[in-house]
Amino acid sequence: MTATLYGLGIGPGDPDLITLKAHRILSQAPVIAYPAPEDGDSLARAIAAPHIPEGRTEIVIRTPMVPGKYPAHGVYDKYAAEIAAHLEAGRDVAVLCEGDPFFYGSFMYLFERLAGGHRTEVVPGVSSLGACAAVAGAPLVSRADVLTVIPGPLDEEAMAARLGASDSAAIMKVGRHLDKIRGVVERQGLAERAWYIEYATMDKQRVMPLAEVDDGAAPYFSMILVSRADGADGVVGDD
């Protein structure tokens, strides 16, 4: 059995932010798989589209996105079995992962089902974290700064505690949690130090100070970056 399962980081959105390595694997793998909502198009497929040759076998991993629920075991069991059949027949399978495979990616559900029995390689990708900082022109962390990555769904009290204990924070998956997050940020006096970014590096990218964002909901692919760092350098610190 020589086939390999690849978890392929394809980057945050701009198709040119895929790595040379992922690009090469994508050009060679006979089978590609990618997540998609229950109805509708796959963002991962769209990002990688310019790099996918004609005539590949494609597996669309459709997972229900029910607010308040995660896909049940059965969904990934089914797709893992389908992928395993290709691997056992000697065909490499590349699973497209938005951003980086192990940074809030659903690839881990396939990884935990398949890596034990099949040769598996995870190819890291440019994450939304670096992409959002880049397009906002906002350095995330330097020197001995602590960075906390906080999922938007976290409850208000826990979010406030985490934000309060950090030099910099990235609040991911803003979605319908925008107003809650804004409240937490404002109460800590950090509104002036917060950036809002949606669809970083994609054509429909928007970047603005958090204070200028309308109330309501934001897309799932949005992030708020907060920095307490003063940006001064030349200070004496520790390495």
Added chain:
Amino acid sequence: MTATLYGLGIGPGDPDLITLKAHRILSQAPVIAYPAPEDGDSLARAIAAPHIPEGRTEIVIRTPMVPGKYPAHGVYDKYAAEIAAHLEAGRDVAVLCEGDPFFYGSFMYLFERLAGGHRTEVVPGVSSLGACAAVAGAPLVSRADVLTVIPGPLDEEAMAARLGASDSAAIMKVGRHLDKIRGVVERQGLAERAWYIEYATMDKQRVMPLAEVDDGAAPYFSMILVSRADGADGVVGDD
């Protein structure tokens, strides 16, 4: 004035983990700059070497690495002026950044001096965070997990507090702080859930459970990943 300053993420070590975008910019920029220690070779230059054409003007940004101190203002003032002269003469300058430019990168010191007066583009790269998780086969975070990125030099008490409040943690720049970090991790009963990674994705990469690492010092380019997550899926949560 049409020249552009690029902060170019070149990825964590494997030259194939550079993005198509950074690769293209590198093939075109007439001037490249990269950090190096006061004496010795530049790791950034070594990572990007296969992609640097002959005959480019190269600026070696030599910064003293004095334990307990950061380079003084003057060092970056000098290099910023040298880079600005190229930009003002119409020559694009690509500054090579290990990993991602804004994730603990020294590029921010040039960015804060030059971005105000020159067209600047930050090209995000694959960070050591994703690279370490990939080579360890250890998913960083999923769903509503909080990830804390902790610099190794942080003092013991602060480190313990941050680790205790996180689902997952990445402790960066291990270096001479290895024994301190190990103590903090062990006292929280997390030794079984900690991976040690050095030089991720490079030829000299080493990956092992933290428990198997010898006492003493580690390289600067090493990381410890700790996860409390149980890896189970199919649970009911919040999106």
